[in-house]
Every structure is written in C-alpha cells, then in structure tokens.
Amino acid sequence: MKQSQLNYPTLLKMAAAVMLATGPMVAVAGMPDLQPNAAARHYAADTDRMIVKYRAAATSGKQGAMAAPMSSSRMAFAARAGQQLGVTMKAARTTATGAQVFELDRKMSVKDVAALAADLKARDPSVEYAEPDRMLQALMTPTDSRYNEQWHYFEAAGGLRLPAAWDQSTGVGVTVAVIDTGFRPHPDLAANLLPGYDFISNASVANDGGGRDADATDTGDSLIANQCGFGRPAQNTNSSWHGTHVAGTIAARTNNGVGVAGVAFNAKVVPARVLGKCGGYTSDIADAIIWSSGGAVAGVPANANPARVINLSLGGPGTCDTTTQTAINGARARGSIVIVAAGNDNTDASGFTPANCAGVTTVAAVNRSGGRAWYSNYGAVIDVAAPGGDTQVNANGILSTHNAGTTTPGADSYSYQQGTSMAAPHVAGVAALMIAKKPSVTVDELESRLKSTTRAFAAACNGCGTGVVDATAAVLAMGGTVTPPPPTTDPLLRTEVEPNNGMSSANIVATSGTTVQGSMGSWSDTDIFLVQLPPGKTLSSTLIPGSANADYDLLVYGANGGLLGKSENGPGATDAVSVTNYNSTTMARYVRVVYYSGGTGAVGGKYSLKLSW
Template sequence: MTLKIVARPRVNQVVGAALLGGFLAGAAMAGTSAERALQQQQVPGFAAAAAAGASREALTDRLIVKYRDGSALVTTQGGASGAGMAQQQRLRSLETAGQRFNARLTRVRSTAQNAEVLKLDRRMAESEVAALAREIAAADPSVEYAEPDRILKPMLVPNDTQYSQQWHYFEATGGLNLPAAWDKSTGSGVVVAVLDTGYRPHADLAANIVAGYDFINDSFVGNDGNGRDSDPSDPGDAVQAGECGNGEPTQDESSSWHGTHVAGTIAAVTNNGTGVAGVAFGAKVQPLRVLGKCGGYTSDIADAIIWASGGSVSGVPANATPARVINLSLGGGGACDSTTQNAINSARSRNTVVVVAAGNSNANAANYSPASCSGVITVAATNRSGGRAYYSNYGSVVEVAAPGGDVRSGASGGILSTLNAGQTAPAGDNYAWYQGTSMATPHVAGVVALMLSKNSALTPDQVLTRLQQSSRAFPATCSQCGSGIVDASAAVDAAGGGGGNPGGGTVAEVESNNTLSTAQAIANANTTVNGTIGSSSDTDYFRVTLPAGRTLAATLTPNSASDYDLYLYNANGTQVARSILGTGAVDKINYSNGGASSITLYVRVRYYSGRTGSTGTYTLGLGW
C-alpha cells in the first residue's frame, strides 16, 4: 500500500512524492466527502471504556508519533523529495510499517506536545494499532514514542428520574459533609476546567461559566458541523445502534448532556431559590469540549489538558482564565499512555490539580486511563451507605472516594445535577439523577476548589496529601477505594491558609505511634514535633508524603542528657537513611524525591539502647 502524509483540516496537500516508488501523489478525503466516508465506515470503534470482560475489542483509526527532535512531518507541496534526509527516512519508515499492516497513513495535525497525529485508512483493533506503533518506533531511532490515539468516553450509567434531594452533600453516612465547609469556603476565585461533552447554558449553571473551547477535531465526533472553535456548547452526542463501529452501541442512545451534569455538581448556582446546589458554587467552570458522538480522541483530550492549565496549543488562542483544577470524568481501557501522562505532567508543572474518574467496570483501575496516570487524584465511587458502588473500579492507584450513587433501587440513590431535556438535540433545562465515577469525580474537584480558595499556595501534591489525611473512614465495605470518603469540611480545614510554603507550625507527638502502621501523620511542611521518649523501649514513627522534586529535611534535637537516633524508611518499611550521633547531638537526614509523583516516607525517633542515659523530650523538625 502507499503512504500519504496529508495536512488537515485545511486543504489537504499531498506531501509524499515518489520516494523509492512507494509514494504516490494524489488527493485525499476532505470536507464533507470525508464525513460521508467516515459515516459509511461507521467511524470509530468507541468501545475503549467497555466493561471488563467485554468480548469486543476497542477500535481506533489514529495513532500518535512523537519524534525526539520535536519536528513535524513535511507539510509543503514540495513533498518528501524536497525534504531533508531525516524527513525522507521518516517517511520511508512510516510507509514500510504501514505496508506490513496493510494500512495507509495520512497526517492529521501536530499536537501541543509536538507529536504527530496520523490517521489510518480503516478502523483497526487497538492492539493491532499498538503493534503498528511498536513497529514504527522500533524501525526509526528518531521516534521518541508511538502509540494508538485511543478513544475515551464518558464514565456514566445514567438514570433520568428526578427527585429533590442531594443526599450526597449532607447525609452523615454517605455524604460529603459539605454544608459545614460552606461556612469556610465557597470556591471563590478558582476556575475548574471540565473536559467533557461541553455544556448547555442551563439557567442554574450559566452564571458560573467562563469562556472555554471546543477541542474536537473530527467532524463526525464533534457533531456540530465544524472542527475546533471557541464554542464549547454541547450539540448532543446521541448515536444510533452500530453507529460507533464494531457493533457499538447495541441500541440507539439518547444524548447524555454529561458535561452539563458534571459541571452542575461542581458549581451550580446556589442560594438562588431554585434547582440544585454546587459543591463549589463560588468557583467558575471552564467547559472544554473533548467528547462527542461515540467518545473522544486522546490527542484532543491531551491538548485540552495543556490548554486548560495555561499551556500553549498551536492554533488555539491563549487561555485567559487558566484553571487550577481539571476534572476528567472520562476514561478508557489500558494503562496510562505517554500522550496523556505528558499532558498531565505539563499541567502539574503549572500547579494545576488533575482529578480523574477511576472507571465503572468493577475492575482494577490500574488497567484504565487516565485513572492509572501518575500525579492525578483518582476517585472511586461510593453509594448512599458509604460503601463501594457496585460498578466502581478500585485498586492501589485510587487515592480517595466520593459519592457516585446507585440507582438500582430507585433514582434517589443517584447524584442529582443539572441536565438538558433533549433526547437528541438540545431542548429545555431540567435535572436528573446519574450514577458513576463520573459523578464522584466532580465532588472531589469541587472540594479541591474549596481548598484552593482557602489556600491558593497549595501544590497538587499538598492538595492530595491533605485530602487523604482529612478523609473519613468508610462506614461500609470499600476495599481498595483509597484513604476514605472525602470530607469537605475537614479538607478545607486541612488546607490551612496564608502564603509561602503552606502549613507548618508546632504539633505534639500523639501516642500510640510505635509502629509503621500507627505512625502519626504530618500533613504540613515546616512542622516541628514536640515529642517524648518515655522508656528505653519507646520508639516514635511519623508519616509524611513527600511531593515530587522535593527534599525532606528531618532534624532531631534531643535533650542534652539523651542519645536518640533518627531513621528514615520508605513506603515498604525498608530503611533508606539514618543518623546516629551521640548524647545531646543533633541528628539530620536529607532525602530527595526525584520521581514524578509523591512518595510516602516514615521518620523514626529511637532511644539508643547502648547507653543508660535518660528518657525525656525531643523536638523533630520536618520540612520539604
């Protein structure tokens, strides 16, 4: 087969000239003809987030290739014949790989990360596209990575029955403990980006919306007659049976208005005498449209993550109101890919907190993306009893849980928020109960907004640490659901306030802390612990979460008559450092986290058994 590298979405110019007889000049699909061809092929196989054990494999018709020098493929009429040797070699390599998979590739665009999005001439199983990507990377040393441009979809199990209660905010058993938090913070001054299906200008939401963007590049997926533009309003994502390819969906589906529901949970207008309340009703929502008919592409989602946080995306105007929080109530099968992880890293570098749904497949979230990405807050869903919702994913990558609802025994067990009444196209405003980790995630994103409104100096890692340490124990079974159910009031308290390196101060040692499992948590940097060694067998453990790129400085100052030693252990309990100076001497340990995510460390103060000295007081300084 031949390879054509085609520039889109403008006039599609063939840039691969006759190279070793393998490149043929010719026209490529463009405009409405492309739309018709895509529809005839039943466009993408949008089964990427199918339930665990589903028999159909997810499909895609795109892949992403990133070159180490960050350069784009040739896009001039001169074609490959006019390109440099490096470009010619890249084109040959792509052609050869495509031939082995009986596939022709055309260029779609460059991403914000200077990667190339390539389109296949047919839909292929995700595993087959992954094999093609591996072939491309293996054959060309200039390729930094290559991977499928996977298609993600909303994490949603909807129910359209309405009631008038939002138990998920205030009930003591399964709720968020939100009313007490509103006395201290409403999220004022914080922008939360919702990367979803867009939004409808609902009367109970519109006042809290700031300008967003439509990042959907594909006209079929976008369903609005154009590509990327400044209008993120949701035209509807209804699909007919089989329209998404590979037999999906099995029956007609109405428009979900998913982004409007998520946005309402975060910041519906409150105290206006109508409708519902939002978790952080003083905050603003920035709608970024990345999901449409049958889902949305990873490459579009990654660009939106970068732009939402204030990064630059070619062809898109600068974001005038960058978000401190990003809500991703979406996902698909497979571990975190490089494109998504790099976008998240980019957002974190600008101090943006990324909150993601664990997934609705009753499976290990480590096998889903972006739930398994590093540096995010992955959220499991609980039911009205405070236990794990039957559909919620779980596992070691889950940090916290929040109400996601369960409508099996009645709609009132779900999460009530803003919606639209249209079955396919937009109609009037309404409200509905939905269930899913998609609904749990905006609860947490809203609480993060409350925290950042109280203390804007918090870093993403500090937000996570304080969320986890302030969460409350599960009142019902929720194995591998993270540290607990998010407690909004306690989280706002834990956020602290003021500028500089937040937190700190002086705390007293709290017994019993004689083992790793009972270690006393130290949430804030620049904290001094006043402790006591009560006997020669006494030992004290303290747990800290060290953010990526930071260095823990632990300083132990004993009383002048005592010899105490300082030890440091990793999350597995393995000793990684120690200082064992003599009587009255100050022990110090510095330990750096060079990884991409936070780590747990345990600091231990121990009585030196080799002397008959005295028990007594000490101070332990912990900073990072």
C-alpha cells in the same frame, strides 16, 4: 418577593419542587451495562489514529511545542510500517506536546495499532515513541430516575459533609476545567461558566459541522446502533449531556431559590469539549489538559482563565500512554491538580487510563450507605472515594444540571445519575474550596490534605483509597485563619464583633453616624445591632454590600421583635430602612443584616452599615 431567611433544607425542598422530567436515558457509548464484569464493553477497542513523537521535536512549554518536520524519509518509514497490516496513513496534525497525529485509512483494533506503532518505532530511529490514539468515553452509567434531595452533600454515611465547609469557603476566585462533552447554557449553571474551547479535531466526532473552534457548546452525542463499529452500540442511544451534569455538581448556582446546589458554587468553570460521537481521541484530550492549565496549544488562543483544578470524568481500558502522561506532568508543573474518575467496570482501576496515570487523584464511588458502589473500579491506584450514587434504588442517585433533549438540545432540566463520573466532580469541587481558602497551596499539599482528611467508610469499600472525602475537614486543614482588622481611631467607624446572631448578643451602637464594617461569614449568617432610639428620632439604616454580586437584606425590628421595616434589593444594590420612634420614651431598635446570595467570609462577604438618628 425575596425570602430573607433561606436555609439549606429549604433550598433542597425548593429544588425538589422545580425538578423537570428528563425522559428515559440509556447507556452512553463506552459504558458498561448494568451487569458485572463488563470491562470489555468499551468502544475504545478500535481507533483510526496513531500518535508519533519524533526526537527532533521540542518538549511542551509555555511557548508551545515545535513540530518535527515530516520529511520524505519519515513518511517512507510510516508507509512501510503500514504495509505490514495493509493500511495507509497520512499526517493529520501536531499536538501540543510536539507529537504527530497520523490518520489511518480505516479503523483497527487498538492492539493492531499498537503493533503498527511498535513496528514504526523499530524501523525509524528518530521515533521517540509511538502509540495508538485511543478513543476514551465519558465515565457514566446513566439512568432514568428522579429524586427530591441532594443527599450526597450532607448525609452522614455516604455524603460529603459539605454544608459546614461552606462556612469557611465557597470557591471564590478559583477556576475548574471540565474536560468533557462541553456544556449547555443551563440557567442554574451559566452564570458560573467562563469561555471554553472545542478541542474535537474530527468533524464526525464533533457533530457540530466542523472541527476545533472557540464554541464548547454540547451539540449532543446520541448514536444509532453500530455507529461506532459492529455492536457499538448495540442499540440507539440518547445524548448524555455529560459535561453539563459534571459541571453542575462542581459549580451550579446556589441560594438562588431554584434547582440544585454546586459543591463550590462561587467557583468558575472553563469547559473544554473533547468528547463527542463515540467518545474522544487521546490527542485531543491531552491538548485540552495542556490548554486548561495555561499551556500553549498551536492554533488555539491562550486560555485567559487557567484552571487550578482539572476534572476528567472520562477514560478507557489500557495503560497510561505517554501522550496523556506528558500532558498531566505539564499541568501539575503549572499548578493544576488533576482529578480523575476511576471507571465503572467493577474491576481493578489499574487497567484503565487516565485513572492509572501518575500524578492524578483517582476517585472511586461510594453509594448512599457509604460503601463502594457496585459498579466502581477499585485497587491500589485509587486515592480517595466520593459520592457517586446507585440508581438501582431511585432515591440514591446524584442530582445535577442536565438537558431533556434525546438527540439535539432540548429544554434545560435536572437529572439523577450514577457513576465515578459523578464522584470525581465532588472531589474537584472540594479541591476548589480548599484552594479558595489557601490560594498558595501546592498540588502536592492539596493531594495530601485531600487524602489525610478523609473519613472512614460506613460500609465495605475495599480498594477505595484512604476514605470518603470530607469537605469540612479538608477545608479546615487549609488553615488560613482570618486576621482581624487593625483597630481604628475614628470614633464613628467600628468593626462588627461576633457572635451577634441574636437580640441578646446584638452589637450595641451608641453613637449616631456610626459606620459598622462587617461580613457575612456564611450563607446562614445574620448580624444584629442594637440602637437605643430617643423619642421623636428617626433611625436611618444604610447597608452597602462589598461586591457587585453580594445580595444581603436589611431588616429593622422593635423591642418586642416585631418587624418594623425591611429592604430586599438585588445583588450589589444598597438597602436602606428608616423607622421613627413615636413614643415618649427611648425604645430599643434592632437592625439586622441577613445573607441572601453572593460572597461570604472575611473577604468575599464584606459590607458596611451606617446607622444615624
């Protein structure tokens, strides 16, 4: 039977009671080990691809980019450039920006491919730009730990100040794109997932038997030693299920009595799979950014759910390349804010992409004490900080949805991890709350409000932006004061008046047949109505939720506060309770509406309550 009076601490205790063991975790490809100054240990040191943009190609837009034809003269220039390093190349595909991806016949260092690109541009005057198609990785320092609370949402020092923000917004109507390893259909997440796309164009990286397709499911990214090049990795590594963890932080189901809460638990997630074995190519990531924001990508069906927020918990060393910057510029122009993890190398983030790209919101990580997490990158390119956790002490990590499989998918589970990958989705979730509060907000205003409403660091965090993101302050900065409904001339129709959370402040309903129009302002809201029921009369109470996903319960109490009847039907269902006054005198009856799950606020939390006797 449902419990009608759930509160947030209760949910946390429930989550702790159902947490599943995830098994030992080891370093994901491309991430530093738990040692300082490990910035050079990225698998992105090698690539077998190059991106070339020819001047004849049109720029990216809603109608898609037109690829410049690969003439024999262009291929000849490419062949001569390759001869300098003893490499041959072939044209593989065209990106959404109109650039050409060349495949090399072997892996080379990014430095050598950059030299090859420069040589080609010098030889061929029709080349607008040429650059390595680098492999980027998920920005996570994984760990094998267990925790019993999501401190990162509510603790004063290192938390997000999130619960009070939920009184204002839960992310209803906002879509967030998670550009990552794909997703697992975790039961604590699946209801908030929208159709995504697998952008991995290389079959061996994809690890799912093919290239691009409409299935963004994460099949695993485990590696054997040296699979990505000598010493990369140094030992076998388990699958990371990184995208599922990130998506759970943003939009895990909440108030369902199990598992974990999401920052914007009524938002939706569009997963775009770009990371697989050894990481993901820049060209694939750029296409995913364009598609996620509503832009056109040749050969890929249009995204039916363009994202207002894009989360990139990935990266690698180097400057921001033209391919990625062009994609980000297009996403911003289409109204999408791009949230990027700063990186986990304990060094200046200016040396890492896409953290150093223009127009992104770059996020550093704080620990439970509210200071810079030891691994977090820092510097002038950082905009804000958010909880990233620190699993050197087991109780201090970030808890989210995960999978127990070590190579291929296993049982759905929960995992505690640390990294700027964990910090970025906290900010992406807050951005979704802000947009839901004020849908007309621009990208520039959103970024400005995120930065101006941060709170001071509780401990040292030099080079961590303006402060720790404050969810409550950020959402309140969106304004959007609720407009009360116009007065009605119907004597049997009235509007709920707050505050009415207790018997002493109950709204009085004096006329039989009255229909009250009310709303659940937040997950902790309760509305109470007082009826003076004459002797021998039966009070019929009927509660109709305002949406199919709203689940509110109906309870009726006597004058002394004793429960006389209740109805606890599921989402979208009508609840009804009837109680009779068998006394010889008029008796007070208190009718109570309680939030259980679903929408909140003046729009999403609507209900009607009819009282007759």
